[in-house]
Amino acid sequence: MIAELGRHAAPVLAAWSISGVLIVGLIAQTLVAASRARRALEKVERRG
Amino acid sequence: MSIWEYANPVKFMRTSGAVLPWLVGATAICLPAGLIWGWSVPEDYKQGATVKIMFLHVPSAMMAINIWVMMLVASLIWLIRRHHVSALAARAAAPIGAVMTVVALVTGAVWGQPTWGTWWEWDPRLTSFLILLLFYLGYMALWSAIENPDSAADLTGVMCLVGSVFAFLSRYAAHFWNQGLHQGSTISVAPGDRISSVYSYPLYTCMLGFFLLFVTLLLIRTRTEIRRRRTAALLAREMRA
Numbered sequence: 699m700i701a702e703l704g705r706h707a708a709p710v711l712a713a714w715s716i717s718g719v720l721i722v723g724l725i726a727q728t729l730v731a732a733s734r735a736r737r738a739l740e741k742v743e744r745r746g
Numbered sequence: 747m748s749i750w751e752y753a754n755p756v757k758f759m760r761t762s763g764a765v766l767p768w769l770v771g772a773t774a775i776c777l778p779a780g781l782i783w784g785w786s787v788p789e790d791y792k793q794g795a796t797v798k799i800m801f802l803h804v805p806s807a808m809m810a811i812n813i814w815v816m817m818l819v820a821s822l823i824w825l826i827r828r829h830h831v832s833a834l835a836a837r838a839a840a841p842i843g844a845v846m847t848v849v850a851l852v853t854g855a856v857w858g859q860p861t862w863g864t865w866w867e868w869d870p871r872l873t874s875f876l877i878l879l880l881f882y883l884g885y886m887a888l889w890s891a892i893e894n895p896d897s898a899a900d901l902t903g904v905m906c907l908v909g910s911v912f913a914f915l916s917r918y919a920a921h922f923w924n925q926g927l928h929q930g931s932t933i934s935v936a937p938g939d940r941i942s943s944v945y946s947y948p949l950y951t952c953m954l955g956f957f958l959l960f961v962t963l964l965l966i967r968t969r970t971e972i973r974r975r976r977t978a979a980l981l982a983r984e985m986r987a
Contacts, residue, residue: 710796
């Protein structure tokens with residue numbers, strides 16, 4: 699599959715991999731923050 | 747039923763909770779489908795395999811601008827009607843917009859090198875996009891720097907109004923100055939297709955996938971902001987008791 703990209707393999711793979719890391723990182727950060735906020739609220743609500 | 751009912755955090759949480767599973771499903775289908783379709787298109791006669799970068803660059807650039815416009819609308823609703831959910835939605839959207847702007851800038855630079863022979867040029871569109879990224883970073887920093895949430899929402903709302911100039915320029919800079927390396931719009935409603943359907947259909951699918959991803963992440967992040975605000979309010983009540 700990489701061979702099909704010919705002489706442009708490096709820029710295409712670089713663009714796709716950097717974008718993939720950034721977007722997956724954003725999704726992961728969103729889910730972790732959501733989970734932490736939900737747990738923190740549940741903890742405070744249980745106390746009250 | 748009025749749209750302003752959703753400014754009520756309880757109503758917003760209930761409705762967004764019901765909609766989210768459908769949005770997650772639609773995003774999980776549409777985004778990978780668009781990207782796989784985009785990856786498998788044939789080489790362009792002029793650009794070769796670098797045309798595959800378009801399926802990331804164009805949707806991310808489109809979202810970078812449109813997310814700022816969404817933040818502008820949400821900020822105006824806050825400034826005029828003082829609905830807290832709209833201010834929190836604007837705050838929640840900013841990191842998504844910043845990531846989209848970085849993706850657009852990085853893929854543009856990587857695409858520019860083999861196409862134009864340079865990674866970067868102080869071209870009107872590229873420069874206004876870089877300034878838009880700085881506005882995103884400044885917007886997020888301002889939210890974090892101010893303790894009082896209402897004051898933070900007021901000041902970031904004003905900042906959003908100012909930054910809209912650059913969001914507008916990012917979109918129309920190539921038309922205004924008609925100079926620089928960057929081409930005009932890839933997609934246009936004007937007659938005469940600028941792009942073959944071999945590329946346009948996967949591109950539209952990627953654009954829809956990026957839009958769905960944004961709405962999904964926006965709802966999750968806005969719900970997180972509402973929960974954080976509620977936690978802070980309960981903790982403050984505990985401290986007073």
